[in-house]
Amino acid sequence: MVSILLRLGTRGSPLALAQARQTQALLAGLLAIARERIEIRVIKTSGDMIRDRPLSDVGGKGLFTKEIERALEDGDIDIGVHSCKDMPTVLPDGLMLAGFLEREDVRDALIAPGIASFAELPQGAVVGTAALRRQAQVKHLRPDLQTVLFRGNVETRLRKLAEGQADATLLAVAGLKRLGLIAHASAILSEEDFLPAVGQGAICLETRADDGETNGHVAGIDHRDTHLAVRLERAFLAVLDGSCRTPIAGHAVVEGDAIRFRGLILKPDGSQVHEARRSGSVADAEALGRSAGEELRALGGEGFFAG
Numbered sequence: 130m131v132s133i134l135l136r137l138g139t140r141g142s143p144l145a146l147a148q149a150r151q152t153q154a155l156l157a158g159l160l161a162i163a164r165e166r167i168e169i170r171v172i173k174t175s176g177d178m179i180r181d182r183p184l185s186d187v188g189g190k191g192l193f194t195k196e197i198e199r200a201l202e203d204g205d206i207d208i209g210v211h212s213c214k215d216m217p218t219v220l221p222d223g224l225m226l227a228g229f230l231e232r233e234d235v236r237d238a239l240i241a242p243g244i245a246s247f248a249e250l251p252q253g254a255v256v257g258t259a260a261l262r263r264q265a266q267v268k269h270l271r272p273d274l275q276t277v278l279f280r281g282n283v284e285t286r287l288r289k290l291a292e293g294q295a296d297a298t299l300l301a302v303a304g305l306k307r308l309g310l311i312a313h314a315s316a317i318l319s320e321e322d323f324l325p326a327v328g329q330g331a332i333c334l335e336t337r338a339d340d341g342e343t344n345g346h347v348a349g350i351d352h353r354d355t356h357l358a359v360r361l362e363r364a365f366l367a368v369l370d371g372s373c374r375t376p377i378a379g380h381a382v383v384e385g386d387a388i389r390f391r392g393l394i395l396k397p398d399g400s401q402v403h404e405a406r407r408s409g410s411v412a413d414a415e416a417l418g419r420s421a422g423e424e425l426r427a428l429g430g431e432g433f434f435a436g
């Protein structure tokens with residue numbers, strides 16, 4: 130009988146399971162641990178159960194992570210596998226993000242049957258999206274388009290589109306690829322027009338800070354460039370997300386020891402956008418992120434920030 134060495138906790142959605150299997154394969158491959166010694170445990174989160182409201186109305190961040198973090202704290206699992214995009218900027222005491230898997234494509238895709246590009250969407254077309262960021266970006270580029278709430282996992286949104294609940298939807302390329310559904314994409318949207326959410330396309334591995342053995346394993350599969358980029362992006366987000374109830378986008382790219390970043394805040398109706406850019410050394414990644422966040426916080430002004 131093989132005794133379990135590592136227990137991975139993940140949501141039960143098909144995407145979350147694909148991410149856990151990818152983590153399991155990397156741990157098995159890079160660390161030469163038998164796959165049977167790495168267990169995947171499915172943990173339902175409140176985000177999976179609340180289906181009918183925008184996540185921003187029910188407390189937003191943390192809904193996909195809280196129950197997994199509790200299992201980590203209770204010692205029921207050793208590693209929480211999360212979409213980095215769904216991860217709050219402040220973690221519970223005693224937990225840490227020990228590593229990141231190599232990032233997938235960070236961009237958003239347009240799914241619109243019979244249409245080949247965003248520009249081709251007819252006047253007044255209806256775009257289904259759950260993310261405030263995507264809604265604001267759609268409205269910024271095309272004030273004539275309508276947006277409707279489109280929640281649920283990737284498969285649910287594709288079904289709603291097929292049922293005619295909207296003319297188009299936007300989904301992360303990363304999720305579509307991991308699910309083998311990228312063929313549904315009508316077009317990949319440019320980062321210039323649709324800057325992704327902080328952490329988009331990256332998988333992060335959360336552990337107990339004092340679990341040296343597990344942290345050693347995770348360090349062995351950690352992807353350096355993804356780790357540095359996401360650290361910058363999350364430092365940027367941390368400056369803004371406490372005070373700012375407005376759409377935020379940001380993406381950092383590492384090249385050797387250099388890192389560059391572009392971040393945005395938008396009004397939810399897309400009528401106004403503020404941008405910050407930074408470049409520097411990877412040694413300063415988090416400081417660069419914070420300073421970009423502070424620049425936007427200072428620019429924000431009326432309409433961007435909650436009282």
Ligand SMILES: NCc1[nH]cc(CCC(=O)O)c1CC(=O)O
Nearest residue numbers: 212214300301303304329330331
């Ligand atoms: N907000 C839901 C969510 N969280 C992570 C992904 C997949 C993309 C990723 O790994 O960043 C998605 C779906 C989507 O935005 O299309």
